[in-house]
Amino acid sequence: MIIGSGPAGYTAAIYAARANLQPLLITGFKKGGIPGGQLMTTTFVENFPGFPDGIIGPDLMDLMKTQAIRWGTKLLEVDADQVNLNQHPFKIKTLVQTITSNSLIIATGASANKLGIPSEKKFWSNGISACAICDGATPQFRNEDLAVVGGGDSACEEAVYLTKYGSHVHLLVRSNQLKASKAMSDRVEANKRITIHWETELIDVEGGNWIEKLIVKKIDSCSKESIKVKGLFYAIGHTPNTDLFKGQLSINSHGYIKTDPGRPETSVNGVFAAGDVADHEWRQGITAASSGCKAALAAERWLSQRNLSSLIERKNIEPAITQKPDDLVTSSEENFQFNSLWQKGSYALRKLYHESSNLILVVYTSPNCGPCHILKPQLKRVIQELKSDVQGVEIDIDEEEDIAKQAGVNGTPTVQIFLKKELKIEWKGIRQRSEFKEEIMNLLS
Numbered sequence: 001m002i003i004g005s006g007p008a009g010y011t012a013a014i015y016a017a018r019a020n021l022q023p024l025l026i027t028g029f030k031k032g033g034i035p036g037g038q039l040m041t042t043t044f045v046e047n048f049p050g051f052p053d054g055i056i057g058p059d060l061m062d063l064m065k066t067q068a069i070r071w072g073t074k075l076l077e078v079d080a081d082q083v084n085l086n087q088h089p090f091k092i093k094t095l096v097q098t099i100t101s102n103s104l105i106i107a108t109g110a111s112a113n114k115l116g117i118p119s120e121k122k123f124w125s126n127g128i129s130a131c132a133i134c135d136g137a138t139p140q141f142r143n144e145d146l147a148v149v150g151g152g153d154s155a156c157e158e159a160v161y162l163t164k165y166g167s168h169v170h171l172l173v174r175s176n177q178l179k180a181s182k183a184m185s186d187r188v189e190a191n192k193r194i195t196i197h198w199e200t201e202l203i204d205v206e207g208g209n210w211i212e213k214l215i216v217k218k219i220d221s222c223s224k225e226s227i228k229v230k231g232l233f234y235a236i237g238h239t240p241n242t243d244l245f246k247g248q249l250s251i252n253s254h255g256y257i258k259t260d261p262g263r264p265e266t267s268v269n270g271v272f273a274a275g276d277v278a279d280h281e282w283r284q285g286i287t288a289a290s291s292g293c294k295a296a297l298a299a300e301r302w303l304s305q306r307n308l309s310s311l312i313e314r315k316n317i318e319p320a321i322t323q324k325p326d327d328l329v330t331s332s333e334e335n336f337q338f339n340s341l342w343q344k345g346s347y348a349l350r351k352l353y354h355e356s357s358n359l360i361l362v363v364y365t366s367p368n369c370g371p372c373h374i375l376k377p378q379l380k381r382v383i384q385e386l387k388s389d390v391q392g393v394e395i396d397i398d399e400e401e402d403i404a405k406q407a408g409v410n411g412t413p414t415v416q417i418f419l420k421k422e423l424k425i426e427w428k429g430i431r432q433r434s435e436f437k438e439e440i441m442n443l444l445s
């Protein structure tokens with residue numbers, strides 16, 4: 001069993017599935033991030049090998065998921081709520097069932113700490129990032145003033161790194177000294193392209209579609225100031241998602257699962273850790289994926305040495321070729337199908353809104369929106385399960401801005417459900433599939 005669906009979890013799943021172990025992967029839902037992990041919250045990933053032109057984070061995670069499923073991974077889209085590693089087989093409790101497993105791979109990642117300022121959500125990935133190494137080279141940041149929040153080693157490192165791209169970097173530090181090592185602090189203080197704003201607290205950010213300025217407060221005088229920037233980077237630490245395992249596994253002084261350097265074994269036999277949950281240093285998609293591979297190979301070896309693996313037999317040696325996760329064509333007069341369960345675009349929306357007596361789910365999405373990648377397959381599955389009386393239409397708000405404006409949609413994912421032209425309900429964000437199904441069934445009854 002694998003807990004976590006970031007690059008570490010899915011890579012472990014691909015290797016375990018190809019070894020005919022048919023792994024069960026608990027994707028997570030709300031605790032410690034969303035299904036697909038941290039890369040679901042970013043736009044372009046430019047440093048994952050194999051994608052020379054870059055790839056949108058959620059698209060990369062869709063591909064990893066599809067690859068894991070293709071080889072036989074089973075997914076459970078819930079959080080792991082409790083684990084018992086003091087007995088063998090291990091027990092993992094979730095909302096829907098308690099599962100026992102002879103071996104466990106923990107890939108629950110880490111969450112970048114956020115400040116929770118009022119406009120954070122609006123500007124996340126639109127100027128605010130938690131990863132300078134990942135996002136620093138974004139064109140919008142080039143030759144612009146940028147800012148970093150934090151006073152530790154990471155903040156200093158990021159500030160220096162960002163001087164490669166930005167014209168100037170403002171480092172916002174709450175106290176009157178840096179917590180970074182002396183050498184690092186000296187480098188930052190000596191760098192003419194970095195201004196340190198001591199005893200300064202970030203209150204909010206402002207802008208149009210992209211961040212334009214910071215609103216900061218001087219801690220001693222409480223006076224407010226604004227600083228013009230086109231990029232803001234949080235370097236206020238990460239919290240590894242290890243709460244579930246505290247008291248059962250060795251955890252290091254930073255809160256990460258302890259393993260020997262470069263190895264996946266934890267302090268409990270048969271339990272392996274991969275990705276950011278056991279790595280406070282490198283924290284990249286590729287390093288997480290590589291450690292997921294090691295964890296799966298180690299788990300396979302561990303199980304087979306003890307005769308604990310029950311291998312599945314494949315009817316077809318080669319699994320079927322997968323469909324690309326999202327290659328839906330926008331409906332037009334030529335290809336619109338009145339009874340199709342799921343279509344895309346304003347043409348289909350208008351036709352169904354005016355002419356269908358079914359419940360119409362209008363799903364507003366955008367290509368970079370990670371939660372949209374989770375919501376769409378959930379709703380498609382609910383509609384397929386209900387078989388009739390419900391149809392879905394997807395509207396990409398980047399492509400069809402006017403439709404979104406008319407509908408009063410200001411964020412994705414948003415779902416509006418209509419019956420005979422009447423708006424019955426509006427949902428924002430993601431929820432468990434069972435919750436969506438129940439509400440739709442209530443509307444149908």
Ligand SMILES: Cc1cc2nc3c(=O)[nH]c(=O)nc-3n(C[C@H](O)[C@H](O)[C@H](O)COP(=O)(O)OP(=O)(O)OC[C@H]3O[C@@H](n4cnc5c(N)ncnc54)[C@H](O)[C@@H]3O)c2cc1C
Binds near residue numbers: 026274
């Ligand atoms: C904004 C941003 C941009 C980034 N850009 C890049 C980039 O361009 N290139 C790059 O290489 N790296 C980038 N990174 C870093 C990269 O995302 C991480 O290093 C990588 O995702 C770590 O993978 P992981 O599998 O260890 O964990 P994560 O991606 O953190 O995934 C953890 C998974 O565990 C699940 N989980 C947590 N708790 C539970 C639980 N209790 N039960 C079940 N599941 C649980 C979560 O739902 C999630 O699915 C970026 C990070 C951020 C935040």
